[in-house]
Amino acid sequence: MTNQAVMSPEAIRTARAENPKMRDRDLADQVGITEGQLVAAYVGIDVTRISANLDDLFLRLNGLGEVMALTRNKSCVIEKVGQYDNYHSGKHASMVLTADIDLRMFPSHWISAFAVERVTEAGVKRSLQIFDAAGDAVHKIFLREGSDLDHWTQLVTDLKLDEQDQVLAVDARAPTEVPKGDPAKADILRAEWAKMTDTHQFMRLTSKLKMNRLGAYRMAGAPLARALATSEIDTMLEGVRDQALEVMVFVGNRGCIEIHGGPIEELKSMGPWQNVLDARFNLHLRSDHIAEVWAVTKPTQRGPAVSVEAFDAEGGLILQVFGRRTDAGDFRGAWGELVKGLAPLQIEELA
Known part of the structure; x- marks a missing residue:
């Protein structure tokens, strides 16, 4: 309408x-x-x-x-x-692929x-x-x-x-899809998840099982998806900065996803906002909007893809962060150790 x-x-x-x-x-x-x-x-x-x-x-x-x-x-x-x-046109998805500007666009x-x-x-x-x-x-x-x-x-x-x-x-705005999971299919989800060879297979798997991203994380549980304290987003960003790691940061909406590939150098909190204020990369994150944080591991042919992902109270994805691998260096191992050390969600935080 x-x-x-x-x-x-x-x-x-x-x-x-x-x-x-x-x-x-x-x-x-x-x-x-x-x-x-x-x-x-x-x-x-x-x-x-x-x-x-x-x-x-x-x-x-x-x-x-x-x-x-x-x-x-x-x-x-x-x-x-x-x-x-380096623009690549597509009917359902298009891309811009450069070292600085990396986009996935959905033309509809x-x-x-x-x-x-x-x-x-x-x-x-x-x-x-x-x-x-x-x-x-x-x-x-x-x-x-x-x-x-x-x-x-x-x-x-x-x-x-x-x-x-x-x-x-x-x-009218389309509502955020609520988390969808099916406890009866949890074992199938875990078994199929363990067989993945590419991260892109994950959405096909959840679709087949009539789940979505957050619903699947809740169903799978640790070690595939581990719930973290919401404050660990700041801990993670500080760790990336302090260890001089390179990461991939994904932020998007229904029509576009923009990706940062590289380090995080300057962090500054201002009120509810956590900010990255680097020369050619800025990020502004409303920490008070974060309702759930998950550490997620997906198997690939190049080794496990480990991410930290934040969701809002409606179940909407806010951002994802992965370890980065380039020709100059592979930061995924150090990233994995950083994520492993992040504090889990305590049961009392759900009360």
Whole structure:
């Protein structure tokens, strides 16, 4: 069912003017609209509607030069600096594969796109922002000081849509799938899990057994999936930093997953947020949103793939962290030892 904006574009712009320093997502939540509807209210002012087709967009991004790629869910934001390249198109899934920007995109969720040129105290801030059917951000691309402005202008001209409406119609948000498990199939799950040779087989296995990720973790239990204290996310991040390990950090939503591959150098807690503040990699994690943390081991042909995964109270995946293997070094052994030492969930924490 599709709903029109509950506020007029004029009313949205008034709310923005009255709250100039609030982040778009926070302001949208406060006034009862979506972030996409907030951005659309400025079409014709400092926003242009553009094509959300991945092939149209991603084949033009390389010419922008160095930019910042941002992907988020409601509990975590990942930001990577680099240049878009090595784009692989696909009907159901597409990819960008570079050392700095590593993305998995799901085109069916790329519904609306905008080019934004917002005047700030620091100058004009230019970005490309893509939203799903509910008006929630799927992915954003922010220009940096050295980005090519001539290419930006041409990109916006090439992708500009004929329709430039300030009202964005949105669908209701799809609810987070609740954890699904089946105690009667727990032994089958454990036996099939132990036979896996690739991590990608896991989702096929859970689908076959009519389970999902978190439901399967709860069914399998240790040693395949070990429940950790929620505070161990911070312990894990500190360990990665202190031991100079390289990891793979996955943060995503229904339409896009962004991946950091490398070290974590600077951590800073601010209120409920735990932040990685490295030169070309930032992570902003709402620690107070974390309801469950699992240490998970999946067998592969290259050895066990060990991850630490955080979930929110609804069962939604917030982020995953794995040990990294590169031609320069294999950090998976040290990562495995770090994860092994993380504190388990105590029964009283469930009360």
